[in-house]
Each structure stands twice: as C-alpha cells, then as structure tokens.
Amino acid sequence: MIVIKNCRLIPELTEGFDEAKADLVIDGKYICEILPARTASYESAEVIDAQGMTLLPGFFDLHAHLMFKDQDYNASMMRGQNEYLLDCMEHAGVYLKHGYTTIRDCGNDFYTGIATKNAVNRGIVKGPHIITAGKCISPVAKGNESFGSLYLETDSPYDMLHIVRTETAKGVDFIKYMVTGAVLNEGGVPGELITTEEEIRAITSAAEKLGTYVAAHCHGTEGIKIAVKNGIRTIEHASYVDDECVELMLKRKDLIATVPTLSIAYTIYKELYEGGIMPEFVEKCKAVCASMAKSAAMCEAAGVLVGWGTDLDMQMFERFPGLEFAARNEMGQPNLQILKEATINSARIICEDHLRGTVKKGKYADLVLIDGNPDENMAVMKQLPKYVFREGSLAASN
Numbered sequence: 001m002i003v004i005k006n007c008r009l010i011p012e013l014t015e016g017f018d019e020a021k022a023d024l025v026i027d028g029k030y031i032c033e034i035l036p037a038r039t040a041s042y043e044s045a046e047v048i049d050a051q052g053m054t055l056l057p058g059f060f061d062l063h064a065h066l067m068f069k070d071q072d073y074n075a076s077m078m079r080g081q082n083e084y085l086l087d088c089m090e091h092a093g094v095y096l097k098h099g100y101t102t103i104r105d106c107g108n109d110f111y112t113g114i115a116t117k118n119a120v121n122r123g124i125v126k127g128p129h130i131i132t133a134g135k136c137i138s139p140v141a142k143g144n145e146s147f148g149s150l151y152l153e154t155d156s157p158y159d160m161l162h163i164v165r166t167e168t169a170k171g172v173d174f175i176k177y178m179v180t181g182a183v184l185n186e187g188g189v190p191g192e193l194i195t196t197e198e199e200i201r202a203i204t205s206a207a208e209k210l211g212t213y214v215a216a217h218c219h220g221t222e223g224i225k226i227a228v229k230n231g232i233r234t235i236e237h238a239s240y241v242d243d244e245c246v247e248l249m250l251k252r253k254d255l256i257a258t259v260p261t262l263s264i265a266y267t268i269y270k271e272l273y274e275g276g277i278m279p280e281f282v283e284k285c286k287a288v289c290a291s292m293a294k295s296a297a298m299c300e301a302a303g304v305l306v307g308w309g310t311d312l313d314m315q316m317f318e319r320f321p322g323l324e325f326a327a328r329n330e331m332g333q334p335n336l337q338i339l340k341e342a343t344i345n346s347a348r349i350i351c352e353d354h355l356r357g358t359v360k361k362g363k364y365a366d367l368v369l370i371d372g373n374p375d376e377n378m379a380v381m382k383q384l385p386k387y388v389f390r391e392g393s394l395a396a397s398n
C-alpha cells in the first residue's frame, strides 16, 4: 500500500472526488481510495508527502516512435537490429521518466515495438504501457527509401488483406498507413495526397476484419477528407483541417479522432535541433506548427476528440522536457485543454478511459506528481515530474 498524502488535484482530471487537496491510497495496481487531505491511515503504508504538489493522471503519447534515437535519420538507419531494439528499450524508460505511462508506437522496423512491449510486460525493462504498430504501410512515394526497411510499400488494394494479416500475425495492435506526404522531405509539399480512396477502404476493411483499426499519417486537407470518409480511426498530425473536414468528422464522431504532433516541427522552427537545418524546413515547420494548432482548435470547438502525440526522438525528449506542452501552449491552446488532451482525451481515443486517463478510484494508479500548477502555468512542465507511478509502482523519481 502506498499513500500519496496532501496532493493537489485538478477537478477536470479527477472523478468521484470534489475537494482540491487529497490523500490518495494505492493498493496493488489501482487507486483504491481518494480521501480528504491528512485523513488517510498512514500505518503499514509507504507514505509519500506530496506537500501540495499537483497529482495528474499519467500522460499518453499516441504518436510515439521508440526507434527515433535522434534526428540523424541516416545514422539511425545504419543501426543493426540489436542496437535498434536496445535504443527502443532505452527510449521506453525515458518516456516513463517524463511522466508518460501509456504510449502508442506509430511505426517501427523489425517489429521492435512488439519486442519492447513484451520486455516491459515481462519486467525486463522499465517502460510505459505500450500499444504498437509494426511497419509503416505506404504507397510507393518519394522519401520512403530514406527510412530503410521501415516502410512496407504496396500499390494494390488487393494486397491490403494479406498485409494486415501479416502484421497482426506478428502481434501488432493496430495498423499505420501513409495517406499524405511527409513534411521533412526535401522539396516535398507537406500534405500531398499519395493514396486513393479505394486503397484506404481496402486497408480499413481488412483491419476491421482482423479486429483492429488504421491510424493514418495525414497532414493535408484532401487526405483528411478521404481518410475520414473511408474508415480511418485516427488522423495523425491533422495539420490542415478545414470546415468540411470538421463536418465529416462530426458524422463519425465516436469513431474518429485527431492526434496532432507539434513537437517535431517545433524543435526545427525554434532551431533547438543543432543539426544544420535547411531554411526551407525552418519555414515549413513554422507554418505546419501554427496550422496544426489551428486545426486542433477547430476540432476542439466542434467537439471532435483531439489527442496527444509528439513524434519526438529520444535525444530531444531528454534535452527539452515538456516540449509538446510548451508548443501547444505557445500556439495558444488553453492550459486545461492541453492537460485533457494529454490524458483523458487520449485515453478515450484508445478506448481505455475506463482504466486510465483520470484520477479515479478503481482506475490504474498511473500517476504523475508535478511541482507547481500546470493548469495555471504551463512552464512548470519544463521540469521533470517529481514522481511517476505506473500501475501502482513507483516508476521514476526525479
């Protein structure tokens, strides 16, 4: 039994308890009581005095890539498989240290997402709760080859069932499909459509047959529209949403969500990354960041579910804690909305909100203690959380 005494709660992220300060009791993997501050029995329990620090549900990154060690993609692709897996496992630990207790890996080579998830579940390495895709399924497109064998290319709708069967047989939890081009392609136009409605329909119906769903890499307006119309479950990045996109999403309200990923573009346009970025990319990233935030605001205002993604490499994660929080804040999103996107919204998107995503009796004790009040001042997120609990165990203290 662990008692976190005298913690501050945020009402919008807490269920079934109304007071601002509490003692929270963890038994095994779960939150077993939330009591008024200083009223829990501290006998025979391990006690952590929060001293008024804010207790939040653990964070979710629905667009992670454990394999991204840094932004030197060429060196990344030169790694041998064993090295690649070790980096993924190390990155999983880094996520946990930063307060992320659930991540969804949106594409990795050699099925290392599955291996990392298994290693975490077996207790061999420390990491968050992992949900993982396998390879990035894509039409043949410029730039794919620079990621080595990460991409599995196909241009045939008839091939989709075979591909989804192969991926699910390997043990992936969902399928990642490329609907539009990527931002970081030299000379590339972010958001250019690279697939067809027929292909999208084929892959989403194949996924449905096998009891899973498709997350679509999708920046551009046209891509978002055809993705929404043809059964995609999550729109990753969602950079250029217009009114018609929102209207289409509202028609499939419970089956669709967007997962913006501001971090990666933010590191580039703020020139945090020292790797000699071409001016073309700096300008593109600035525009994409602003547009992604505007798109998220449009979706939020209309009632479309917006989640949390970073798309960030391990090096940047370690160097700049709380980067996604800072980016969304700087782009004008309100603090509480940011905190909900990182927690309960994302839990809803992966249909785990009955287990995680708020501070509630009976849910997993996936918890983060923050020194400061992020609902009032997002800058406190630039420091690592003081304590991180994953399913009732103290996973990190900083």
Ligand SMILES: [Zn+2]
Pocket (backbone or CB within 6 Å): 063, 065, 106, 107, 311
């Ligand atoms: Zn990605």
